[in-house]
Amino acid sequence: MAEFDLHSLRHTASHVLAQAVLRLYPNAKLAIGPAIDTGFYYDFDVDTNFTPEDLEKIEAEMKVIVRERYRLERFELPRAEALALMEEKNQPYKVELIHDLPEDAALSFYKQGEFVDLCAGPHADHTGRVKAFKLLSATGAYWRGDSSRKMLQRIYGTAFESKEELAAHLTMLEEAKKRDHRKLGRELDLFDIYEEGPGFPFFLPRGMVLRNLLEAYWREEHAAAGYQEIRTPIILNEELWHRSGHWDHYKNNMYFTKIDEGDFAVKPMNCPGGMLAFGRRMHSYRDLPQRIAEMGLVHRHELSGALHGLMRVRCFTQDDAHIFMTPEQIQQEIAGVIRLIDRFYKVFGFEYHMELSTRPENSMGTDEQWETATDALRQALSTLGMEYKLNEGDGAFYGPKIDFHLRDCIGRTWQCGTLQLDFQMPERFDLSYVGPDGEKHRPVMIHRVVFGSIERFIAILTEHVAGAYPLWLSPVQIAVLPLTDRHHDYARGVHQTLRDAGFRVELDERNEKIGFKIREAQVQKTPYMLVLGDKEMEAGLVAVRHRRDGDLGAIPVDELIAKLREEVATKAK
C-alpha cells in the first residue's frame, strides 16, 4: 500500500494531469511535475499554448482517469533500459534527466494504466484518490529554470483530500485578493503607481504618515543599538562603480546619466557611498565596530515582467547599514543583527524563515575569503540555534548572505531583511583601521537591512493586517462623528483636545446620517470612532466605537486618551 498523505496525493494528481494531457495531446513532451506547498504543477512541451478552454478539457479528462481508478505501480529499471524506455516513448526531457542522475542511482518509474513516468514517488495507491482537485492556471516556465533554454507550458493545479477542503482553499484565495496591498493602497489613499511611472510608486499623504512612523521607529531602535545615520548622494560618477565592482557585476540593472560631459550612474546600492564616508579619515581599533546606517534611495532597472505593486519596484528605499569591524567582532555583530531583525518582525507579528546563500558563479574574491565568510554566517546561526534553508550559489557577488523571508496574502514569500558579509568592498576601497600594534589593518564589513525596503515592508504589512494597521501606525487613529449641527461645537472641542494630546484625528462634520459616517470610517479601517450627540454633550463624555469590537460605551475624553496612549506605547496589534 502506497503512502497516502497530502503530498503524495498532489504528486499523483500531477501524474493524472500528465496522463490526461498525453491522451489529448499525444505529441506532448513531459518535463517535470512535482507537488508544491499549495498544490502541484506539470511542465509540458507542446506545439500550441494551453488556453483556459483547454484546461477545462484537460480537467474533464482527468476526472475520467480518476474514475478509472488505476493502481500506481512502482518499478525500477537499470539505466540502459530506463533510457531505452524513455526514448521509445519519445520523451527527450526524461532522457536528459536520466543522463544527469548519478550512475548508480536507482531509476524508479510509476505506471498507471497506459501512462508511465520517471518518478521517485511516493504516490497515492490509485488514481481514484484524486477526488478533490482543480486546475488553476497555465503559464510559461523555462526548462530547468534556465531563461536561455526553451520555455515550456506549465499547468498549475491544487488538490485536497476532501471537496470541502478544496472549496475552503479556493474561498481563501478569493478572500486573500481583498487584502492585496495594491487594492488597499488605492482604497485607503496610501500609495499608487501610474502608467507614467512603471515601477516608480507614489506615496500619498496617508501613506507618508505610515511611512514616516515606520522610519521614526526604525531610527529610535537603531540609535539605541549603536547605529549612526548618514545620507549619501543618489548620483555618483561612473568611476566609483568600476571601483566597487558594480560595473562588472550589476551594470545591466543600473541607470546612467551625463553631467557636464562626465559619465555618472544612479546608485543601485548604497555601499560605495558608505565606503567613501568611512574612508574619509583614519580609524582606531578602539572605534570599532562602527555601525553606519542610511535610509538609502536606490534605483534598479528590474525586468518589466517582474514588477509587482510595492513588492517589486524600480526605485525604493533600503534601511541600509554598513558595519565596519575587526575579524574578532564578526560573530558578535552578526548575532546582534539577527536579534535586531527578529525583534523588529515580532513587533509586527510576522512569521519569517531564513535562508543562507553561498558563493554564486560570477563573484569577486578568493575561495578562502568566501569560506571564512560563509563559515562565520553558518556559525552565528548555529550559535543562536536558528533553523535555515540553504541556497547554494545564491549569494551576492561580493559575499554570502542570510536572507529573511516574509509571506504575502496568498502565501508567496518575499525577501525582506538580509545580512551580507563582505571582505571585498573594504579591499576595493582600501579601507583600514590602526590596530593596537600601530599597524594598518583591513576591516571586515557587514551590509544589512531590516525592513529590506520600506516599500516592500509596507506592502507585506498592509496584507498582513488587511489594511487595519495597529493604532500606533494608523494614518488616522480617531474619527470624531457629531450627530447633527448642534453637536459641532462640542465635537470641535473633543477634536482639538485629542489633537493636542498628540493623536491623528479627523472630524466629520458632513451633513450625513451617523450610520453613513460610521460606515465610511469602518471602510477606511479607522481604529476608533467617537459618536457625539445630546447624551454625550450633556454628560461631557464620548461614545467610543472600535473598528473591530464595536460600541464600547461612553467615557470621559481623559480616560480615552489614557487608554489610547497605552495602546500606542505598547504597539498593541
Place this chain on the structure above:
RNA sequence: GCUGGUGUAGCUCAAUCGGCAGAGCAGCUGAUUUGUAAUCAGCAGGUUGCUGGUUCGAUUCCGGUCACCAGCUCCA
C-alpha cells in the same frame, strides 16, 4: 525580458452578429438634522490605453506599441 491573459468614467463593471457607449459607487448642487456599516432628488463625468489597418461604419476584426495581471527568470 519570456509565455499566456486583460485594458470602457476617479473606482467596480455592462454594451446581442461590426450600427447613436450605459449603470452603481465616488464627485458637484439642493432638500433632509439624523443614535452605531450606505437618506432622497438633480447635475456633471468618455477621442473605449495609444497607434496604424480592414470597413459605408470599429469598444467590437487584424497589426504594432504601452501598461497592468498570473507564472518563469531575477531580486530588497
